[in-house]
Amino acid sequence: PYDDLTTIRRTNLNPALTTYYSKPLALHQGYKQWLFDIDGRRYLDMFAGVCTVSVGHCHPKITRAVSEQMEILGHATNIYYHTKIHEYAMKLSETLPGSLKCIYFVNSGSEANDLALLMARSYTGRFDVISLKNCYHGMTYQMMSLTSNNHYKYPVPGSAGFFKTLNPDVYNGIWGGNKCRDSPVQTDRICSCTGECEAGLKYIEQFENELNYQISKNGLAAFWAESIQGVGGAVQYPKNYIRRVHDIVKNQGGLFVADEVQTGFGRTGDHFWGFEAHGIVPDIVTMAKGIGNGYPLAAVATTPAIASGLAKAGHFNTFGGNPIACTVGITVLEIIGEEKLQANCKEVGTYLLLALLHLKSKFPIIGDVRGKGLMIGVELVEDSKTRKPLNPEKFLKIWEHCRDLGLIIGKGGLFGNVIRIKPPMCVTKEDADFTVDVIEHALIRQG
Ligand code: PMP
Numbered sequence: 388p389y390d391d392l393t394t395i396r397r398t399n400l401n402p403a404l405t406t407y408y409s410k411p412l413a414l415h416q417g418y419k420q421w422l423f424d425i426d427g428r429r430y431l432d433m434f435a436g437v438c439t440v441s442v443g444h445c446h447p448k449i450t451r452a453v454s455e456q457m458e459i460l461g462h463a464t465n466i467y468y469h470t471k472i473h474e475y476a477m478k479l480s481e482t483l484p485g486s487l488k489c490i491y492f493v494n495s496g497s498e499a500n501d502l503a504l505l506m507a508r509s510y511t512g513r514f515d516v517i518s519l520k521n522c523y524h525g526m527t528y529q530m531m532s533l534t535s536n537n538h539y540k541y542p543v544p545g546s547a548g549f550f551k552t553l554n555p556d557v558y559n560g561i562w563g564g565n566k567c568r569d570s571p572v573q574t575d576r577i578c579s580c581t582g583e584c585e586a587g588l589k590y591i592e593q594f595e596n597e598l599n600y601q602i603s604k605n606g607l608a609a610f611w612a613e614s615i616q617g618v619g620g621a622v623q624y625p626k627n628y629i630r631r632v633h634d635i636v637k638n639q640g641g642l643f644v645a646d647e648v649q650t651g652f653g654r655t656g657d658h659f660w661g662f663e664a665h666g667i668v669p670d671i672v673t674m675a676k677g678i679g680n681g682y683p684l685a686a687v688a689t690t691p692a693i694a695s696g697l698a699k700a701g702h703f704n705t706f707g708g709n710p711i712a713c714t715v716g717i718t719v720l721e722i723i724g725e726e727k728l729q730a731n732c733k734e735v736g737t738y739l740l741l742a743l744l745h746l747k748s749k750f751p752i753i754g755d756v757r758g759k760g761l762m763i764g765v766e767l768v769e770d771s772k773t774r775k776p777l778n779p780e781k782f783l784k785i786w787e788h789c790r791d792l793g794l795i796i797g798k799g800g801l802f803g804n805v806i807r808i809k810p811p812m813c814v815t816k817e818d819a820d821f822t823v824d825v826i827e828h829a830l831i832r833q834g
Pocket of ligand 1: 437494495496497498500523524525526613617618646647648649675676
């Protein structure tokens with residue numbers, strides 16, 4: 388069957404859809420934290436479909452709720468009233484602080500960020516936007532501008548001309564490049580020591596410079612940040628960086644947009660929303676992935692005042708907030724509460740982080756272990772002093788060895804050398820032990 392699938396893929400699917408593994412993996416079935424391929428092999432899924440399957444694959448409560456809703460009303464579009472969109476909007480808004488009570492439902496994280504951009508610009512009447520080096524905010528044409536990695540911006544390799552067609556009012560890359568004295572590892576790349584370090588203060592200076600010299604006289608519309616950078620490789624910010632940048636942005640009359648597509652819904656353990664750890668209340672929050680446990684569901688939450696900017700023109704989408712999507716959303720919220728999954732993220736995440744740090748002490752190939760809750764990055768390097776990224780071929784061997792032993796993990800980071808661990812939030816300490824054992828085995832055999 389693999390040959391047949393490969394033929395269909397080559398013929399009927401756009402080649403932009405690349406598979407990371409050199410030998411493809413064809414999945415057939417899932418249950419909670421487990422996946423099964425078409426040959427019946429079982430895998431522990433520590434990546435959750437890119438941080439998306441939050442409460443577990445094929446959770447029976449969701450299957451039941453969706454089947455029941457399917458029999459009542461599957462689709463309505465949001466030009467009509469239906470009970471589920473109201474119930475979900477109310478319950479979702481209860482999880483958000485301050486006056487972030489106004490929700491607009493869409494279908495993906497990119498779409499949510501795109502809409503947030505429209506809201507920020509229509510509310511402030513300004514165009515300029517700042518996002519951070521190493522960030523990821525999506526793949527729509529507008530979001531490619533915010534997403535910093537140029538790799539995603541050139542559909543024709545080497546064709547810098549395409550870049551010019553992206554949004555000219557977006558500035559990336561205002562952090563990074565400062566050596567951090569406090570970090571155990573010297574790096575001239577991004578510091579994620581989470582301390583109040585010299586590099587962190589430099590980043591704030593850089594931010595102010597950028598505001599003064601790059602932003603047009605019309606001023607800043609919005610600043611965008613993930614609470615922990617996800618695709619970038621579980622990169623955290625130096626202590627107080629986000630709070631201080633938030634204050635600067637607000638003083639300039641700009642809006643702070645928190646992209647909670649990965650960090651929301653309890654994944655980071657300590658808080659339901661990642662931004663809470665930074666002690667701020669954003670003006671706009673975008674969310675997707677885990678809120679729908681794999682179902683296409685995303686949302687933008689903001690204040691009534693900011694939402695009113697969009698209301699002047701009216702805005703429509705066909706599928707956002709449909710009865711099935713909202714049923715899934717409501718059920719995910721219930722399961723997170725009933726199964727205490729946020730607390731589990733903290734407990735199992737801390738246990739796993741410590742075990743990986745212990746592994747780091749034994750293997751110099753591990754340049755950094757970081758993250759929070761069940762959002763963890765393990766950076767593999769050629770040299771622990773310079774933190775030169777591990778050669779991609781060696782990385783792939785280690786990563787694929789894990790898969791051969793029944794462990795699915797992600798990869799990411801600016802140089803593709805970070806193992807990303809973001810499992811369903813129901814994983815156990817035994818799963819954490821298995822993960823560490825398999826990674827250790829892969830490092831011994833392939834590292
Ligand atoms: N924001 C963040 C932080 C993300 O990680 C992603 C997806 N990796 C997106 C936005 C885009 O979401 P989607 O793929 O659902 O469009």
